[in-house]
């Protein structure tokens with residue numbers, strides 16, 4: 001623990017934060033004692049500094065494609081809301097919107113997706129077969145679980161890879177999910193190395209994450225760094241056509257995340273999946289991986305098996321979903 005913690009005197013900073021705390025506590029107690037909630041309009045404060053758990057309730061009067069889905073500018077959204085604009089389609093034409101926001105307005109009005117065929121075609125033509133659709137699941141903990149790991153270091157414990165020889169061919173699927181309480185990284189790396197041949201694009205969704213994971217692995221396992229460097233040069237980011245709004249559908253609600261894009265462009269979605277996001281995946285993995293406090297009870301074998309199946313299904317959905325997204329893009333430009 002001596003290496004994990006550092007003693008620093010932050011009394012001055014804390015004292016600054018203490019100014020006004022007593023008044024705010026008094027105010028909060030007064031509000032908590034009321035029988036009805038205060039009349040406060042929704043706005044930026046519902047998401048800052050973090051998303052309020054009461055949004056479902058306070059925001060339910062908003063239409064489906066509401067103004068707070070406006071891409072990239074919470075201030076503009078709040079200003080328009082305060083002027084009485086609830087829906088993106090009702091933004092006045094004269095209002096100063098950026099390029100992506102204009103696309104949102106156009107799609108909301110026409111109820112059709114915006115498709116920039118030439119840019120999408122450029123993206124598709126940049127791909128080199130076979131295609132490797134890759135996704136990692138990771139966790140990071142304040143107290144490192146393994147020797148030589150720093151606080152909050154990202155530790156990959158699972159990957160899924162789908163390999164496609166041609167756009168309409170049957171993909172091969174492989175995955176790795178760590179077992180036990182040992183550091184899973186080297187086994188994962190070795191396993192992955194055998195799945196990826198020397199040519200072909202490696203397709204990920206939101207490349208900075210996968211690149212970050214691979215770079216950290218290269219640092220921790222220098223024997224693999226040359227191989228990892230070669231992998232990094234082959235990465236293609238499927239997020240880009242959506243992040244750049246070369247394809248946009250109103251049902252994405254201003255987001256280019258795979259969770260929003262998949263149901264917008266295909267008939268698939270993550271809805272109803274037991275594990276449906278990366279945070280849940282890492283929490284579930286930590287639950288079953290066996291790094292327990294002696295006071296905590298271990299989940300039963302059946303429970304561990306059930307969680308493993310859900311993790312494999314979730315990560316497989318991320319890479320399988322990418323194939324469906326790419327095929328949908330190809331169809332759009334045919």
Ligand code: SF4
Nearest residue numbers: 042046052054055058
């Ligand atoms: S969602 Fe939360 S922050 Fe926003 S108005 Fe409701 S209670 Fe206040």
